[in-house]
Amino acid sequence: MNKAFTKETDGDEDEDGALPEIPAGTKNYITPQGYARLRAELLQLIDEERPKVVEVVHWAASNGDRSENGDYIYGKKRLREIDRRIRFLTKRLEIAEVADPALHHGSDQVFFGATVTYADETGEERTVTIKGIDEADHAHGEVSWISPIARALLKCRVGDVVKLVTPAGVHEVEILDVKYPAASAQA
Template sequence: MNKAFVRESDGDDEEELQAAPSLPAGTRNYITPAGHARLRDELEGLVKRERPRIVDIVAWAASNGDRSENGDYIYGKRRLREIDRRIRFLTKRLELAEVVDPLRQGDNDQVFFGARVTVADSDGNESTYTIVGVDEADAAVGRISWISPLARALIKARCGDAIRFQSPVGPRDLDIVEVRYETID
């Protein structure tokens, strides 16, 4: 059967299934100044450098004739769809962004967005987490999203308080050892 009459997947469906972190309905996209700058820089790089470069490759490949077996054309078009999807995502996130500078909290011992919180479990093991925006979260370096269960349990608590939250392994109790606000890189 002719390929024109058959819809074949080009692998994009898998990427579309991987949903980006979602925000609670009706909320702003709280983000630190550094996180906002990273998103803005990524958007600018895609729009001003990456997309024009791929458009040139696709135009060159299209001028070579038969597009059905032209790898540069096929993969270039796929990459353009990926770039356009990311541009739309970043544009929407930046439109909703509300930049919150942690340094404006001053010398506060209460946990809010941008706080770096040191907690201790019942065995005395300490961990430090920074509460950041959804698009900045990276558990490997201790950055947790403000909508995560741990961050929600920490918000409005004070140094010396004990909190309980539902972790993936069950309920956990933590004591807040230190709360500080500093520039987030």
């Protein structure tokens, strides 16, 4: 077959799995704020960004030769990226299980949405907030509920010493504090 008639891909056709997969038999837990943020991103892509790119691609296509038309080529590529993100967000929001951490406000037991302060064997204190897979941001001290530290901490209470299994070995951490956000006035 002539190479001119084969479909070329730029290797990014199936990147829906860019974020961690949800473990089999579990739900896609997410905070109300995380759900709202993902939904806002989806609506922004559908209502604003995609129509603008479609307009640019339409304009570029009307200019004639598409093979050397940068606006057309990069516009089509951006459209594929937007459509891929829309599919991903739609799938994730469909299976999302919104869990409000404010329901546990005042509790000393670790559940989804808790902000936990713990100390390792050296006495170094760390604070993490347990969030959903799609919303956790390690740079802001947020960890996914499927992460090793979150799994070790879940269902424990203040004062408990838990074993954390890491590639470097088994470490013990002590839970020092557990906090939850207060219920909002909107509820």
